[in-house]
Amino acid sequence: MTMKEEKIYRQEAVVPDRGLPFKLFRFEGADGKYICEAHQHSCVEIFALREGKVDFYLGDKKYVLPAGKFIIVNSNEVHSIHTSGRNEAIVLQIPMEKQIMRFSGEKKEEDGKLFALLEKMYRQQIRKEYGYELLMQSIFYQLKYLLVTAYRIPEEKKDYYPGNTHSGHLERITGYLREHYAEEISLETLAATFGYCPTYLSKMFRQYGRINYKDYLRSIRFEHALRELEETDLTIGEIALKNGFPNSQAFSRLFREKYGILPTEYQRRQKENDSAAFLMIQIQAESSLLGRL
Structure with a gap:
């Protein structure tokens, strides 16, 4: 092939x-x-x-x-x-x-x-x-x-091993993102870290990861932010800054775009032990995302 x-x-x-x-x-x-x-x-x-x-x-x-x-x-x-x-x-x-x-x-x-x-x-x-x-x-x-x-x-x-060279390179890069997700990481900074030009790195994500670089980084940040919402009493602003989002407004907007619900509402439902209802929302959101990829 x-x-x-x-x-x-x-x-x-x-x-x-x-x-x-x-x-x-x-x-x-x-x-x-x-x-x-x-x-x-x-x-x-x-x-x-x-x-x-x-x-x-x-x-x-x-x-x-x-x-x-x-x-x-x-x-x-x-x-x-x-x-x-x-x-x-x-x-x-x-x-x-x-x-x-x-x-x-x-x-x-x-x-x-x-x-x-x-x-x-x-x-x-x-x-x-x-x-x-x-x-x-x-x-x-x-x-x-x-x-x-x-x-x-x-x-x-x-x-x-069924992988390819590009998958191996992408794996090293995604591993770095999983470790440094809370930092401010631009495409240009990431490209320089691994010796690529930004345009080529962006193309690598789209072609071999089938996902946009920003979307992948945000998915990691959302994983950690969800956990903070479930397990801590931190404010929305504190959770946003702790997990790499610029501020609470941006975090709330992106959270609603992804899950169809505000983080404050999700936090409230968690306290009411309504996680099962949110699971369905999450599955529907992920299914919708998959349909766009």
């Missing part, structure tokens, strides 16, 4: 949970029918289905995933999800700053143990008892040890 014929996919920003080296969340097709369009990200993902059935695509290969099974997605591996009935899954995303190793999702005798560790992590996340972060990390490193010892693809099979 020539460079002109190469398919491009949306690059998704993944921000770990606060104080933890991973991101863990529940995936649910709320109305029974949901499509997560093809995308990629620089992390290893384990998608474990608790209920229902989904069609999971790795590249062009389709896997029918039943309840009680999981699939492993490697860094920068293109994947998508199609659901047609009620389903619920646990998703664990492990950021990978460097391509050190890759993993196979082929059936193994350790599958039951890995699924059980994911369930255990999920239960602890829901309870959030005092010191739960320590327990979560303890379970996570058990899971990571199992992943490395039982599912790692040997070095001699490195040709398995």
Whole structure:
């Protein structure tokens, strides 16, 4: 496939949970029918289905995933999800700053143990008892040890990697943005940091990440800002400045454009334990965004 014929996919920003080296969340097709369009990200993902059935695509290969099974997605591996009935899954995303190793999702005798560790992590996340972060990390490193010892693809099979040189360069740049998201980072500054001209870097984001540079940076900032709204009593202005937005007015305007709701309203709903209602708003907003990409 020539460079002109190469398919491009949306690059998704993944921000770990606060104080933890991973991101863990529940995936649910709320109305029974949901499509997560093809995308990629620089992390290893384990998608474990608790209920229902989904069609999971790795590249062009389709896997029918039943309840009680999981699939492993490697860094920068293109994947998508199609659901047609009620389903619920646990998703664990492990950021990978460097391509050190890759993993196979082929059936193994350790599958039951890995699924059980994911369930255990999920239960602890829901309870959030005092010191739960320590327990979560303890379970996570058990899971990571199992992943490395039982599912790692040997070095001699490195040709398995489906990425490309441009994806590798973009991964280094997005890693930098995830680390410095709260700073004032212009396209020109970022380009100079990595030795590119701004025009070429902007084109790289659009062509190989299928996302605008500003939109990618904002998606990281929004991930952190949402967490501040949920977990702290900081003012909207403080949250805006802490997460790289110029002021509260700009933050509120961009927040409403993305989620269809003001951050003050979201903060109020969180206090009223109305997060489920907002989840639907977020899914609809993301679906709308995907339709424009």
